[in-house]
Structure formats: structure tokens, C-alpha cells
Amino acid sequence: MSKTEFDVYCPECNILIAAQVVAEGNGGFRSNAINPFDEIDAEYQGEHYFVCLCGRCSQPFLIRQSLYGVPAEFETVTDEVILYPSEKRLPLDGAPSNIKSAHEQATRSFSASLFEPCVLMCRKCIEATCKTFGAKGRDLNARLQSLFDAGHIDSRLLNWAHEIRLIGNEAAHDPDIKVTKRDARDVLDLTESILIYVFSLTSRFEKFRARRSMASTKR
Structure with a gap:
């Protein structure tokens, strides 16, 4: 047609x-x-x-x-x-509903060119991830270190999360800050990568390992 x-x-x-x-x-x-x-x-x-x-x-x-x-x-x-262009991404399997909701709001904010709200919601995703795993600390900086010490994220993801924390702080507290489209896109992609690693791929690996374990017992 x-x-x-x-x-x-x-x-x-x-x-x-x-x-x-x-x-x-x-x-x-x-x-x-x-x-x-x-x-x-x-x-x-x-x-x-x-x-x-x-x-x-x-x-x-x-x-x-x-x-x-x-x-x-x-x-x-x-x-x-x-x-x-393809928009296919790995689903956020295993992620709590509050994290999925914050991520969806970040995505919608970016699509509407609301870049400050986008990075704020990304920061919220990181905070909620820390809470999900019971990370300890008086602020997000300390809780991210706790998340790393417990083995939930590696050093690379820790660095990414700190950058998301910092730009989120700037967007929330500095009235003169202007988050660019490019920065918001990077923050959104980095946040999604962290969530996929922590929740989706971890859940997928556990299912993969359980499936292989069951198969080996039947041999």
C-alpha cells in the first residue's frame, strides 16, 4: 500500500x-x-x-x-x-517495578526533550538499585561504594554510576545547569546498561545455569 x-x-x-x-x-x-x-x-x-x-x-x-x-x-x-534504526533493547527482567517505572519516565522525558528530568530519573534508578540490594551509607556516594563492595557492580559500572550521580546532583541543585541532549542520551544509555547488567543479565545467567544444571543431571 x-x-x-x-x-x-x-x-x-x-x-x-x-x-x-x-x-x-x-x-x-x-x-x-x-x-x-x-x-x-x-x-x-x-x-x-x-x-x-x-x-x-x-x-x-x-x-x-x-x-x-x-x-x-x-x-x-x-x-x-x-x-x-532499531530500538530493540534487552528487557529489564528481574528489575523491581519502581526501577522500571523510573527508567520509563527517564525515557519519556528524553523523548520530550526534557533533559534535566531525564537525568534526574536516571539518578533515581541508581538510588533505587542501591535500595533494592540493601546498600549501606549516608548518601548515594557511600551506597554506591557499598554496592561495589558487595559485588553487585564492578569498577567500571561504579564509575558510570558516579557520573550519573554527579550530573543528577547538578541538575537538581544548580539552577544554572543546562543538561544537553548529548549528555542526557549518554546518561540514559549508561543507566540502562547498568540496569541490564545488574538485573537482566544476572537473571538470565541464573536461568541459564539452572537449565544447564538440570540437563547435566539427566545425562
Whole structure:
């Protein structure tokens, strides 16, 4: 189904834009028809691909539409997916709901160009992580060290967390501070990486180890 533009979120411009279609093509069609003569009345599924460009920064997009229809009767779009740029991330499996909520608010703030609230919510994610593991200390600086001493994070993640703590402090207490888009993007990515390491990958590893242990007992 031909279109001239798509409303998409541009990660470079950090706003919703109308991406202009510059090329398109069919990805093939499939039906349950037993022979070619039956295909004229048979239901079919197919894909149509669009290459688009942001009118502001020329960021490219690859969009796939899944189609369903009957020849000469109707055709409808059943699904529409942006294949590039990919926004797929590891889910925050194992993370408490308050941390997932803070991370979601940070992501929404960034999408709305609210960069100070974004880094504040990222800092909240780090604070909540410390609380989840019972980290001790009178302030976040000490609690992060406690988190490191207990083996929940390594030295690299500790350095990342301290930078998130510092920029969060600046955003909260310095009225003249201006958090840039680039800094907010880095803070958001670093926060997500810490959460994925601490919760998602740890949970995944434990399941992996348990699965291998069960398999070994059956040998």
C-alpha cells in the first residue's frame, strides 16, 4: 500500500517528524492456494518496504508493512514496524517495578526533550538499585561504594554510576545547569546498561545455569 510519508520519532532530531518516502518495494506475497488458478480468490499475506528520510537531518528509516487481503477485493495493513534504526533493547527482567517505572519516565522525558528530568530519573534508578540490594551509607556516594563492595557492580559500572550521580546532583541543585541532549542520551544509555547488567543479565545467567544444571543431571 503506497504512502508518501510516515510519522516517526527521529532519534537525531529528538522529535516526531514526517519521514518522506524515497523508495519502496514489495517483499513478496503468500497464499494458501493449491494451484495458480485458485490464487485469484485466495487470501494472501505479504510485505511492503519503504525507505524514508527525515526532512530535517536526512536520518534514514526502513519501514515494513505487513499486508493481508484478497485480490480485487481488499487489502489492509496488519502491522507496521520500523526495522531501522532499531530500538530493540534487552528487557529489564528481574528489575523491581519502581526501577522500571523510573527508567520509563527517564525515557519519556528524553523523548520530550526534557533533559534535566531525564537525568534526574536516571539518578533515581541508581538510588533505587542501591535500595533494592540493601546498600549501606549516608548518601548515594557511600551506597554506591557499598554496592561495589558487595559485588553487585564492578569498577567500571561504579564509575558510570558516579557520573550519573554527579550530573543528577547538578541538575537538581544548580539552577544554572543546562543538561544537553548529548549528555542526557549518554546518561540514559549508561543507566540502562547498568540496569541490564545488574538485573537482566544476572537473571538470565541464573536461568541459564539452572537449565544447564538440570540437563547435566539427566545425562
